[in-house]
Amino acid sequence: MTSDSVDIINAFALLTNFVLLPALSYGSQLALGALAVTLVYSVLRFSNFAQGDSMAFGTMIVILLTSFMISRGWTISGIPTALLVIPIAIVFTSMYLLTMDRLIYRHYRKIKAKSITIVMSSIGVMFVTGGIVRFVLGATAQKFEDGERFIFSVREFKAYTGLEQGIAFKTSQFLTITIAFLLVAFVFYFLQKTKTGKAMRAYSDNKELALLSGIDPDKMVQITWLLVAALTTIAGALYGLDKGFAPQQYHLLLLPIFASVIVGGIGSPIGAIAGAFLVAFSEILLTYAYKKFLIYLLPLSMHPSSLVQLIGTEYKYAISFVILVIVLLIKPTGLFKGKVIVDE
Amino acid sequence: MAYLEGKNLVASYGVVPILHECSVEVEKGELAVIVGPNGAGKSTVMRVLLGMLNATSGSVTLDGKDISMLSTQDRISHGLAFVPQTKNVFPSMTVEENLQMGGFIRQDDINQTIEEVYALFPILYDKRKQLAEQLSGGQRQQVAFGRAMMTKPSIMLLDEPTAGVSPIVMDEIFSNILDVRNAGMAVLMVEQNAQQALNIADKGYVLVSGRNEHTGTGKELINNSEVRKKFLGG
Ligand SMILES: Nc1ncnc2c1ncn2[C@@H]1O[C@H](COP(=O)(O)OP(=O)(O)OP(=O)(O)O)[C@@H](O)[C@H]1O
Numbered sequence: 001m002t003s004d005s006v007d008i009i010n011a012f013a014l015l016t017n018f019v020l021l022p023a024l025s026y027g028s029q030l031a032l033g034a035l036a037v038t039l040v041y042s043v044l045r046f047s048n049f050a051q052g053d054s055m056a057f058g059t060m061i062v063i064l065l066t067s068f069m070i071s072r073g074w075t076i077s078g079i080p081t082a083l084l085v086i087p088i089a090i091v092f093t094s095m096y097l098l099t100m101d102r103l104i105y106r107h108y109r110k111i112k113a114k115s116i117t118i119v120m121s122s123i124g125v126m127f128v129t130g131g132i133v134r135f136v137l138g139a140t141a142q143k144f145e146d147g148e149r150f151i152f153s154v155r156e157f158k159a160y161t162g163l164e165q166g167i168a169f170k171t172s173q174f175l176t177i178t179i180a181f182l183l184v185a186f187v188f189y190f191l192q193k194t195k196t197g198k199a200m201r202a203y204s205d206n207k208e209l210a211l212l213s214g215i216d217p218d219k220m221v222q223i224t225w226l227l228v229a230a231l232t233t234i235a236g237a238l239y240g241l242d243k244g245f246a247p248q249q250y251h252l253l254l255l256p257i258f259a260s261v262i263v264g265g266i267g268s269p270i271g272a273i274a275g276a277f278l279v280a281f282s283e284i285l286l287t288y289a290y291k292k293f294l295i296y297l298l299p300l301s302m303h304p305s306s307l308v309q310l311i312g313t314e315y316k317y318a319i320s321f322v323i324l325v326i327v328l329l330i331k332p333t334g335l336f337k338g339k340v341i342v343d344e
Numbered sequence: 345m346a347y348l349e350g351k352n353l354v355a356s357y358g359v360v361p362i363l364h365e366c367s368v369e370v371e372k373g374e375l376a377v378i379v380g381p382n383g384a385g386k387s388t389v390m391r392v393l394l395g396m397l398n399a400t401s402g403s404v405t406l407d408g409k410d411i412s413m414l415s416t417q418d419r420i421s422h423g424l425a426f427v428p429q430t431k432n433v434f435p436s437m438t439v440e441e442n443l444q445m446g447g448f449i450r451q452d453d454i455n456q457t458i459e460e461v462y463a464l465f466p467i468l469y470d471k472r473k474q475l476a477e478q479l480s481g482g483q484r485q486q487v488a489f490g491r492a493m494m495t496k497p498s499i500m501l502l503d504e505p506t507a508g509v510s511p512i513v514m515d516e517i518f519s520n521i522l523d524v525r526n527a528g529m530a531v532l533m534v535e536q537n538a539q540q541a542l543n544i545a546d547k548g549y550v551l552v553s554g555r556n557e558h559t560g561t562g563k564e565l566i567n568n569s570e571v572r573k574k575f576l577g578g
């Protein structure tokens with residue numbers, strides 16, 4: 001191989017390691033959160049501002065259960081303990097979300113409140129949920145990943161390929177991408193093919209006609225929260241395994257999640273997923289420093305002296321915000337024609 | 345006692361009274377038609393019969409049993425079916441899924457009934473994979489009708505089933521309605537096209553401001569000079 005083509009391979013190994021894999025896993029995490037927001041929006045007709053903090057709640061349960069399991073020595077070597085406790089955490093998160101529904105949202109459904117009223121109450125739920133998490137775990141960041149950290153590490157990759165630039169494939173990335181893929185496939189199968197899933201879509205499409213077809217609204221609401229709890233807990237746990245847990249970080253996830261939902265087209269599940277990856281890739285592509293990448297590709301005379309970073313990482317949330325504004329200005333219905341709730 | 349009876353129904357939305365002691369009834373194998381001006385309360389009668397709006401007084405009986413206290417869902421499982429005036433399909437679902445949702449409460453195999461609906465409306469078979477929102481007004485009315493047929497109801501309530509369809513499709517829908525009546529079903533229908541509807545009706549009600557203004561067989565009402573002048577355009 002010529003040194004030129006090796007340089008090109010090195011450049012792309014670099015990009016895979018610092019852009020492709022991180023964006024794929026971040027996108028998967030956002031996709032699960034965005035799908036949860038979409039389900040709540042379609043079935044319960046409000047934008048759930050508590051989504052980010054609910055993810056923190058689900059992750060909190062995962063963390064508590066994980067430390068309990070580790071303290072008892074109930075672990076399986078190589079596998080993150082968090083993964084084992086996710087099913088139980090989903091049960092707890094479901095109970096929490098169903099309780100919130102019972103205490104708060106149900107009332108507003110009953111009096112047929114305007115969507116914006118329910119949105120406001122979800123902001124209340126957001127603060128309460130965030131408060132509970134900080135009360136239980138504190139506000140500081142923590143890590144809860146145990147087990148094997150890498151599928152393969154940079155060093156293993158380099159030794160194997162002989163390249164100068166290595167690619168690390170973290171266990172958390174591998175888990176995120178596979179689990180998100182399976183979960184999304186399940187949700188789509190459920191909505192498109194099963195009787196209950198179709199009934200959920202029917203209920204979201206036309207509530208009165210659903211009632212006339214004998215579809216039980218309470219049951220639809222409960223199933224929605226169960227799905228949302230699963231998506232929320234898994235999204236939160238995977239994000240935490242990947243990047244560590246900090247309540248504030250989860251709270252702020254609301255912005256990229258809402259951006260994903262709106263970019264994709266409000267109320268469109270497939271749009272939410274496409275939007276999530278668009279937001280994730282934009283965020284990482286725009287905040288990545290391309291200096292090293294360009295050094296591999298450009299002749300010596302053209303080597304950059306600066307970092308060649310378009311936007312500082314501290315501004316990453318601004319990217320979601322800008323995407324949001326651009327979409328709302330240019331194509332408010334999003335990439336996949338979404339539908340906006342109009343109060344009757 | 346008639347198969348379905350709404351007797352002396354009084355109902356209001358909030359404080360605004362809409363129905364004043366209004367009564368309608370229909371037998372099995374009979375087509376009863378409610379006509380009347382806009383805002384007379386025709387749709388409201390349907391909603392009360394279905395339990396989607398509670399009457400302040402009066403009763404609804406089905407086959408001699410008082411069903412006034414039953415929820416809408418329970419009335420559906422007792423054999424009532426309803427095609428609302430507006431929003432009567434699931435727009436972002438396919439024609440076939442619309443029919444499947446119509447048969448949601450059934451535990452047995454619904455494919456046979458879906459085939460029957462396709463036999464009644466062959467165009468729906470061709471369009472079965474299309475979303476309801478992509479259909480023409482007439483086709484959408486057929487989906488709405490088909491969806492209501494899916495529970496194999498003993499009585500069908502139709503609120504303006506020919507709204508927004510061409511005269512040809514209207515004739516088609518009317519002939520479908522006569523078919524299900526002839527098969528022994530009770531049909532209660534609200535219609536804007538009063539003349540045509542009364543022509544095929546066994547029984548008619550003229551509703552004005554929530555009151556029964558005229559009642560009689562279809563022929564009687566058409567031949568009644570007052571009804572003709574006021575509601576049938578002379
Ligand atoms: N949800 C509602 N809340 C308050 N008032 C209503 C509601 N629905 C209907 N009304 C009022 O009740 C009255 C009767 O309405 P209804 O829909 O029963 O009339 P209709 O005879 O079916 O009219 P149309 O021929 O236009 O369908 C009208 O004055 C209408 O404005």
Ligand SMILES: [Mg+2]
Binds near residue numbers: 386387388429503
């Ligand atoms: Mg009406």
